[in-house]
Amino acid sequence: MAEERESFESQWAPSDVTEENLKEMVAHDVLPAKEIIGWRPACGEAFPTPDMHEVVVFSHFFYDGFSLPTLKFFRGILEFYGISLHHLNPNSIVHIANFIHTCEAFLGIRPHFVLFRRIFFLKPQPNKSKPCVVGGAGFQLRGTLSQKYFSMPFKTSNKGWHANWFYVQNPEPALPEYSCVPPTY
Template sequence: MAEEKESFEGQWAPSNVTEENLKEMVAHGVLPAKEIIGWRPACGEAFPSPDTHEVVVFSHFFYGGFALPTSKFFRGILNFYGISLHHLNPNSIVHIANFIHVCEAFLGIKPHFALFRRIFFLKPQPNKSKPCVVGGAGFQLRGTLSQKYFSMPFKTSNKGWHANWFYIQNPEPALPEYSCLPPVYQDTWNSLPIGDEAAQALELMDRMLKLKEQGLQGEQITRHFIKCRLAPIKERSRTAFEFDGKHDPNREEPDSLDFKIMKERMYKIFSNAIVVSYSHQLPVVPYNAFNPPPQVCI
């Protein structure tokens, strides 16, 4: 067992995250100050050895809508698929954050798990018999939906993200304790909702398709939650369809985001082929406290 543990620990890239890197994340508004959440760098460490009440996180995740403590929906995803945070990759985090935000801000509902399962499956990396410890499980669009869901022009590579790990306090409601083990493939990774849940998911898919036909794109959804200074994956006191502007308690920072930092965040996630212009006119008016969604039973 000790040899197996050493083998799994050996799959980690040594951390290259310094105190200065984390301070820059604070300056960009994607990470709270150390006094608030208690992070610490792991630069030079070969593999994680978190203290009690700490969790291992990747800096890329915070740029894509991740923050702590995480929401019930996100924790439910980890529990349903039997995975830990470090089993995911940066694109999976953005997929989850975008899904939550499109449900709230553009469908006007809380995130719908059956719809999530209808759209995504969890793919083992590189294969189901021997998935990697770090990034060994990635959410991908089901093949039949690649043309129906919102375009997500990700960067072709997030090279180096495996080494961008550090420690942070694990506040309640907490994530599962760190384990050095890889994910274990199970049937739920590719299962579909059934019965009434499946019918609800199909109905919501039709509504999503209409949003896409109106011109809504994946990177616009991401930019909207970044501009609002929201972290969709975070446990929040209200949804995006209740967002009431600059003084909303769920904003990560009260001040408006500098456009230069906005561009940096977008190009950290998406291909340089996308255009991040200063003016940002959405083809669909998002729901919020001033434009509440109609009452629909889902």
């Protein structure tokens, strides 16, 4: 078990997020102030060791539409699929954020889980037999729905996002706790 944990921990890139990076995100209104969400940089840490009541987040997620506190809908997605926030990749955050916005702003409804599952499926990254701890779960459009659902330009590369992690407080209602193992399918 210890060897397996070390193997999973080695999948993390050392954090490059500094206090200055987080203050810059606050200045650009991407991240709430430290006094509001209790963020803490992790610069130089080889793998996460969150304190109790903290979760690991990625700066890319905030630029892609993630916000705190999270909606019940978002927490429900994580709980239903048995995944933690760090299991998702940046494009999955974009899909979820845009779905929520589409429901609320264009359809005039609260985000609907059955509709979300009809449009998206969770795909193991890179594959089902060996999903990654970091970004090992990605939401993708189902089959021909990619021709019917509105198109979104995605970055062709989110290179380096694995190293842009830090900690935030995780008050009730809480996100799933940090887990050093990959998602299970």
